[in-house]
Amino acid sequence: MPLIRNLLQSGLARGRQERGRRGMPRLTGRSTAAGVAVTPERALQVAAVFSSVRLLAETGSMLPVGVFQRSGSIRIPSMEHPLAPLFTYQANPHLAAGEFWAQVLGWMLVRGNAAVYVERSGGGVPVGLWPIAWTSVEPRRVKTSGELVYKITLDEDEWAPIREADGLVRAENLLHFRAFGLGGAEGLSPIGMARQSVGTGWAATSYIGAFFARDASPGGIVSVPGNLNDAQWERLTRQWNELHEGFDNSHRLAVMEAGAKWEKTTLSPADAQFLEVYKLTRSEIAGIYGVPPHMIGDVERSTSWGSGIEQQSLGYVIYSLLPWLTRLERTAGRLLGDADVYLKFNPDALLRGDITQRFSAYAQARQWGWMSVNEIRAKEDEAPIEGGDDYLQPLNMVPAGSPAPAEQRALPGRQTRAEETVESPAAEDMPSWIKRHYEAISGFFAEQGEQVLAALGVRPDTPAEDLVDLVADNETLTELLLQLARGLAAEVGTSTAAALGGTFVVEETVPALAASAASTAANVNDTTVRELADTIRVADSPAEVQQSVQRMFDGMTRARAQVLAQARVATVTNFASHEGAKHAGARTKTWRVWDSNPRKTHQRADGQTVDIRGEFEIGSRRGRWPHDHRLGVDEIAGCTCRLQFNL
Structure with a gap:
């Protein structure tokens, strides 16, 4: 008896451990309480899922992206970095950068993981980024070292220049983009974790479609006096179905004979609450992806994302899109090889207000001296103008205790x-x-x-x-x-x-x-x-x-x-x-020649006076001071000219 009791207790303990380990649904699970097997492909046929995935993937891939370098407190664009063209223009010879980011986001949103193979030159420099379907990737751990490697088995319709033997790719040659997870090598699939809601949405959609396909309106009960034999019952049923079954036959004239009576009893889809179930599921799916319901067509309920389009867009960018973009930036940043060089998506294109709000913001930025005219024009896709790089400074703004400006x-x-x-x-x-x-x-x-x-x-x-x-x-x-x-x-x-x-x-x-x-x-x-x-x-x-x-x-x-x-x-x-x-x-500045044998262009400019923010005409070029790069090398080399500043 003690032996049996011990076996039973150990079995119960194992059962508790398994239940603890499997407290969360497996990512590979498909069954749902609605009786629908949910796969990513089937889930995308649910309108709310497709709308959420499409919205996040397309808005993320349309944003400008750049490579930047930190130098103390300064952020300098570093578009000359060898990897910048791969991230911003062409990921590989067959895939533009925008479409590349859309594919990566799409796999993360559907499967919770996205894989990108890094093609390198003979010198080890990345020269191509190739998205790989996550279904073709199997993460593995090397038991002795814990190193993460990836077994890649390409489908017939996939291609990537994989050079590793047996498709075993080390982590430095594969960018693994993960969605939210609780440890382990893989991120959690949003669809896998929420398959009950997705399955319910699929079932509700299928039921409503089938309801209209079977609709025999006017629906209800046909009652006749007395009893019908089998032949009479079959004849009445066949005629009724042929005339009224199906959505196209709804509300046709019903002809009754032999004292038959019609009593309406069929409930509409709204009465049966299936439309309400469908609407509720749509909101739940939007919540799974953190997308505002109104942005995927659910506009029946009031939104708490702001009262204007700008506020709603701001909420979407901050709470829905930025977490995904941050994951892209951090993972892709591994390739840059320097903690001070980083990748950055610019969501400003999604936050543009109407013309009145934009111009009001530009006016304040210009007035308070932190934007120049040309910076403002660049945001409106306008060409720069002469003298547009100068900044204004308010006359009454000085640090406390400082003398007047x-x-x-x-x-x-x-x-x-x-x-x-x-x-x-x-x-x-x-x-x-x-x-x-x-x-x-x-x-x-x-x-x-x-x-x-x-x-x-x-x-x-x-x-x-x-x-x-x-x-x-x-x-x-x-x-x-x-x-x-x-x-x-x-x-x-x-x-x-x-x-x-x-x-x-x-x-x-x-x-x-x-x-x-x-x-x-x-x-x-x-x-x-x-x-x-x-x-x-x-x-x-x-x-x-x-x-x-x-x-x-x-x-x-x-x-x-x-x-x-x-x-x-x-x-x-x-x-x-x-x-x-x-x-x-x-107020003004004057060009002065100090060389006893100056070049002719400088001699002609001697005594030329312009506004302090203006430019001198030196030969065919224009510049703000001697040795200004705008003058070109020919006018700078060996120049000893000076400026005289006038109040």
Whole structure:
């Protein structure tokens, strides 16, 4: 007896464990209380399911998407990243990026999981993204290490350039997008978890359709006096069905004979509550996907998503769409390989108000100085205009305890400044800053040369474009140049503004300084790659290649670093003095030539005076200050011109 009792208790314990493990329905289950086997394909035939999936997939795939890089508190577009075209333009040669995101979202919404195979080049760089049907993917765990691998078995109508033997793909070569889950390798299927509601919706829809197919209106009971024999009963029933059964035969004239009487007893679908069941199921399915019911056609009930279209769209974006987009961004971001580089969907296109609301918001943004004219025009898909990149600053907005803004101090009637005109300093007046730039740039070139030589020591046949990590080196050089530019701009801008009796806020110039630093870094490193390609000759021996590259970087750390240092100091100095004068309230600026033998275009511009925000005409080009990139290389190289700022 103790043995039997122990066996029974252990069996009950196993039963409790199984019930605990299976407390949630299995994702592979199909049966429902309504007696309907629910599959994703059948579920999509339920209007509410299809509408919810289509709405989320299409609105998600239509949004602009970009690759960005963090640099401190700055966010810089990084569309030159090798993966940016795959995410934003063409996922693979046969699939546009928009359709790619629609497929990924569709699989997540239906199956709870989506798989994307990552095609790589010989150098390991991703060159294609190929969506794989989740039904063709089986996640597996390596027992010894816990590593997640995926067994891919493509159907006959699928194709992807899978190179792994036996279709066993490691996690780094497969992007696994998961829906909400409670642990485990797979996300939970919304349809699998809510198959009871989906099955009820299917059953209600099928019943209503079958009701109309069988409808024999006018319906009810035909009663006759006395008894009918079998032949009479069959004749009466056949005639009645032939004349009245079916939706197309509803309400035809009923001819009664032999004293037969008609009594109406059939209930309508609404009376039988099947339409109410159908409507309730539609709302439940909308809730499964977090979609506002009114956006899939259920407009009978009042909505708590806001009273206007803009408020309803905002609620949909925040509570329905953004959770799915965030999952896409985080999973796809694994490929970017840098925590500071990230993928971002822009839902602003769904949040545009009417024209009155938009223009009112633009007016406030322009008035308070955080949007320029060209930024506003870009949001309305309009071309930029000349002078549209400047920002306004309210005259009465200053930090607590600060003196009045420079623009107020520059107004007529206030105390006069020390001088009425101030000249911008020249790069030659900044020897210490030229030295700092030279040492920093020279050190960067030396470190870059060491990395290139080390790579050549491992693989002497490495092509030039693979010797320099443009993404990493651009980031490093941008940060280096930006830090130098901030210090130089703060010094020059402050001294210029002070000479005019005003103040200078360097933080307002940081975005422009960051963009200039990033552009310079990209140009410098691109030039380095081209010089490497010209320096490395296939016919040379590995030792000769090493020597040639060493000589190249030795020259870069000396002559090229010196030229770059002088150019950067000249560029930042002219920019900072111009911004300092503008902050201090200067009204106009005058071009001044300092070279004893200037170029003709600069000589003709000597004495030209324009508004402080205007541009000078220098030959066929226009620019805001000497060394402005808008003037082009021919007008910048060797230029020693200065500006005179006038109050």
